[in-house]
Amino acid sequence: MQTSELLQYLVTGVTVGSVYALVALGFTIIYNATGIINFAQGEFVVLGGLVFYSLYVVANVPLVLALVVAVLIVAAIGLLMERLAIRPLIRSPVIVLIIITVATSVLLRGAAKLVWGPESLAVPTFSGDKSIFIGGAALQLQYLWVLGLTALAVFGVRLFFDHTLVGKAMQACAINPDAARLAGISVSRMVQGSFALSAALSGLAGVVISPITFASYDGGTILALKGFCGAIIGGLGNGLGAVVGGLFIGVLEKLGIGLAPEGYAGLQDAFAFIVLLLVLFLRPGGLFGTERAEGV
Amino acid sequence: MRDLHPRLLVVACVLGAILALALVAGCAKPQPPPLTGMPPPPSAGQPPAPEGEPIKIGAIFSVTGPGAPLGEPEALTAKMVQDDVNKAGGINGRPLEIIIEDDHTEEADAVLAAKKLIEQDEVCAIVGPTMSGTSLAILDGCEKAEVPLFACAASAKITTPVKKWVFSSAQTDVLAVARIVVYLKEQDIKKVAIICDSNAFGQSGAEQLKLQLAEAGIEIVDEEKFATKDTDMTAQLTKIKAKAPEAVICWGTNPGPAVIAKNMKSLGMQAQCINSHGIANKTFIDLAGDAAEGVILPCGKLLVADALPDDDPQKAVLLEFREKYEAHSGKPANTFAGHAYDSLQIVINAIEEAGEDRAAIRDAIEATQEHVGTGGIFNLSADDHNGLTEQGFTIVKIENGTWVELD
Numbered sequence: 001m002q003t004s005e006l007l008q009y010l011v012t013g014v015t016v017g018s019v020y021a022l023v024a025l026g027f028t029i030i031y032n033a034t035g036i037i038n039f040a041q042g043e044f045v046v047l048g049g050l051v052f053y054s055l056y057v058v059a060n061v062p063l064v065l066a067l068v069v070a071v072l073i074v075a076a077i078g079l080l081m082e083r084l085a086i087r088p089l090i091r092s093p094v095i096v097l098i099i100i101t102v103a104t105s106v107l108l109r110g111a112a113k114l115v116w117g118p119e120s121l122a123v124p125t126f127s128g129d130k131s132i133f134i135g136g137a138a139l140q141l142q143y144l145w146v147l148g149l150t151a152l153a154v155f156g157v158r159l160f161f162d163h164t165l166v167g168k169a170m171q172a173c174a175i176n177p178d179a180a181r182l183a184g185i186s187v188s189r190m191v192q193g194s195f196a197l198s199a200a201l202s203g204l205a206g207v208v209i210s211p212i213t214f215a216s217y218d219g220g221t222i223l224a225l226k227g228f229c230g231a232i233i234g235g236l237g238n239g240l241g242a243v244v245g246g247l248f249i250g251v252l253e254k255l256g257i258g259l260a261p262e263g264y265a266g267l268q269d270a271f272a273f274i275v276l277l278l279v280l281f282l283r284p285g286g287l288f289g290t291e292r293a294e295g296v
Numbered sequence: 297m298r299d300l301h302p303r304l305l306v307v308a309c310v311l312g313a314i315l316a317l318a319l320v321a322g323c324a325k326p327q328p329p330p331l332t333g334m335p336p337p338p339s340a341g342q343p344p345a346p347e348g349e350p351i352k353i354g355a356i357f358s359v360t361g362p363g364a365p366l367g368e369p370e371a372l373t374a375k376m377v378q379d380d381v382n383k384a385g386g387i388n389g390r391p392l393e394i395i396i397e398d399d400h401t402e403e404a405d406a407v408l409a410a411k412k413l414i415e416q417d418e419v420c421a422i423v424g425p426t427m428s429g430t431s432l433a434i435l436d437g438c439e440k441a442e443v444p445l446f447a448c449a450a451s452a453k454i455t456t457p458v459k460k461w462v463f464s465s466a467q468t469d470v471l472a473v474a475r476i477v478v479y480l481k482e483q484d485i486k487k488v489a490i491i492c493d494s495n496a497f498g499q500s501g502a503e504q505l506k507l508q509l510a511e512a513g514i515e516i517v518d519e520e521k522f523a524t525k526d527t528d529m530t531a532q533l534t535k536i537k538a539k540a541p542e543a544v545i546c547w548g549t550n551p552g553p554a555v556i557a558k559n560m561k562s563l564g565m566q567a568q569c570i571n572s573h574g575i576a577n578k579t580f581i582d583l584a585g586d587a588a589e590g591v592i593l594p595c596g597k598l599l600v601a602d603a604l605p606d607d608d609p610q611k612a613v614l615l616e617f618r619e620k621y622e623a624h625s626g627k628p629a630n631t632f633a634g635h636a637y638d639s640l641q642i643v644i645n646a647i648e649e650a651g652e653d654r655a656a657i658r659d660a661i662e663a664t665q666e667h668v669g670t671g672g673i674f675n676l677s678a679d680d681h682n683g684l685t686e687q688g689f690t691i692v693k694i695e696n697g698t699w700v701e702l703d
Contacts, residue, residue, distance in 0.1 A: 008530065
C-alpha cells in the first residue's frame with residue numbers, strides 16, 4: 001500500500017471518527033449524570049442535519065446563524081425529551097429508562113420522516129466542493145469544518161466541566177447526587193442540562209457532517225451504535241476516552257476497508273463491532289477505563 | 297415534576313400532541329374507496345361508476361428506507377392507476393382496490409406484507425416489491441401460495457430460472473450490463489473497477505458485470521462493495537484510485553451512488569463514472585449535484601422521451617404516462633414509477649380478460665404480447681417472464697442536470 005493511500009484512510013477515518021467522537025461524548029455526558037445509555041443519541045445527529053437543511057437550504061439562513069440555531073433547536077429537543085420522557089419516570093430502574101430512550105428514538109425517527117420525508121436530502125458544503133491534496137491524499141474543505149468544530153466543541157466541553165460553576169455542579173451530581181443536593185445543587189436541573197448539552201453536541205455533529213453524508217431521517221441508528229462503541233471502548237463514563245474511542249472507530253473502519261482483501265470491504269460496519277467485542281473480552285473497563293462515576 | 301415551569305409544560309404538551317397526531321396520521325392505512333351509499337347517476341359521456349365488491353390487487357413497495365426514492369413514486373403510481381381505473385368504470389364494472397404495503401426496504405417486512413396480502417386481504421395478484429432483495433425474499437411464498445407476482449425490480453435472478461407465478465417489469469441487469477459493455481467497447485475502455493452495493497441488486501449486478509466483462513475481454517482491476525446505508529465511500533475509492541482504472545462502474549440505488557460520485561470528485565479521480573439503471577431518477581442529480589455531471593448510465597426511454605423520434609413505438613405511451621403522473625403527483629415522472637405502471641397495466645389487463653381466478657390471471661399475464669409499456673415492449677411467454685429486449689434501453693450522459701441520449 002502506498003503512503004498516499006494510507007494517509008487517505010487516516011484523513012477520512014479521523015473525519016468520520018470525529019462524528020462518532022461527538023456522539024460518544026454525548027453518550028458519556030448523559031450516562032454520567034443519570035446512568036442511562038441514551039439510544040436516541042443518533043436521532044439527535046439526524047435532527048441536527050435535517051433542521052440545518054431546513055434553515056440553510058430551504059430558508060436560506062446565513063451559515064453561522066443556521067448552524068447555531070440548528071444546534072440550539074436540537075438542544076431544546078433534548079431538553080424536552082428529558083422533561084417528557086425521562087423526568088416523570090426518573091425513579092424507575094435504569095433499564096426502564098434506557099428502554100424509554102429506545103422508544104423516544106423510534107418516535108423522533110417517525111416524526112422526522114413525516115416532516116422531512118423518506119428521501120435523503122443534499123446539503124451543500126460550507127465552503128465549496130474543492131479538495132486540498134496533501135501527500136496524494138485528498139482533504140475536502142468540509143473535513144476541515146468537521147475537524148475544527150469537533151475540536152472546538154470537545155475543548156469547550158472540557159472548559160465547561162473544569163472551569164465553570166455549572167460544569168462542576170454537574171460533575172458533583174454525577175459523583176454523589178445526595179451530597180450535591182445537600183450543597184444546594186438542583187440535581188434535576190443538572191440532569192436536564194446534561195440532556196441539552198449532549199443533544200447539542202450530537203446536533204452539531206449532524207450539522208457538520210450533513211454535506212458529506214446527506215441528511216436522512218433513518219441515518220441515526222448506525223451512528224448511535226458506532227458512537228456507543230466509541231464510548232465503551234474509551235471506558236464508559238470517561239469523556240476523553242469517548243472522544244479517543246470515537247476517533248479510533250472511525251480510523252479503524254476506513255483502514256479496515258483499505259486492508260481487507262478484495263471484495264470484503266462490505267464488512268466495514270462489522271469492524272467496529274469486532275473491535276468492541278475484543279476490547280470487552282480483553283479489557284472490560286475499556287481502553288481508558290477508570291472507576292466509573294456513580295449515576296444519579 | 298415539582299420544578300416544571302407551567303408554561304413549559306403547556307408548550308411541551310402541545311408539541312407532544314402534534315407529534316402524536318402526526319404519527320397516527322402517518323400510520324393510518326389508505327382507505328378503500330367508499331362502497332356504500334348511492335352512486336352518483338352516470339352523466340352522459342361518462343362511464344358508469346363501478347359497483348359491487350372491489351377487485352383487490354396487493355402492492356408491496358419500499359415507501360420508506362433506502363429504497364424510498366424508488367418505492368415512493370411507485371406507491372403514488374398505484375394510487376393514480378386505482379383512481380384512473382375507477383373513474384373509467386372500474387374493471388369489468390367493479391371497483392379496483394390496490395392495497396399498498398410498505399416493506400421499509402426490509403426483506404422480513406416484505407415477507408410479512410406478502411403474507412398479509414395473500415391470507416388476510418386475499419388479493420388476486422401482487423405487484424412489486426420495489427427492490428431486488430425484497431422481491432427475491434417473497435418469491436417462494438408467492439410460488440407456494442400460487443399467487444401471481446409482478447415485481448418491479450431488476451435482478452435477473454427474479455425471472456431466471458423462470459418461476460411459474462413470478463414476473464418482473466424492470467429491465468434486468470443482464471440487459472443493462474450488456475448495454476454498458478457495448479459502450480465500453482465503443483470507447484475502447486479496457487480497464488475498469490466495479491463498486492457494488494452489498495444488497496441483492498448490487499451483487500446480482502456484480503455477478504453480471506464479472507461475467508459479461510470477462511467475455512468482452514475487459515479487465516476488472518478492482519472490485520469493491522459498500523453497504524446500502526453507507527454515507528462515505530472514500531476508502532473503497534482510494535483503493536480503486538490506486539489501481540488507475542479508466543472507468544468506475546457503480547451498481548446500486550441512491551443515496552449510495554450519489555455518495556460515490558461526490559467522493560470520486562473530491563478525490564480528484566479522472567476515471568469515467570458509469571452507473572446502473574438503478575439511478576435513473578432525479579434523486580441522483582439532486583443529491584450528487586455537480587458531481588453528477590458526466591455520469592453515464594443505461595436506462596429506459598422515459599427520461600429522454602421528448603428527444604425520441606416520432607416513429608418510436610413507445611413515445612406516445614411514455615409521454616402519456618409522464619403527463620398523467622406529473623399531474624397526479626406534482627413530481628417529475630421517473631423510471632421506477634414506470635415499472636409500477638407497467639406491472640399494474642399488465643396485471644389489470646389480465647384480470648379484465650380472465651376474471652378473479654389467480655391461475656387464470658397468471659395464464660393471461662403469461663400470454664401478454666406486444667404490450668407497449670414505459671420500460672419497453674413486453675412479449676411474455678412460458679420461457680420469459682420479463683419479456684423485454686435491448687429495444688427498451690438507451691444509454692445517457694448527465695449534462696447540465698439532465699439526461700442526454702448518447703446514441
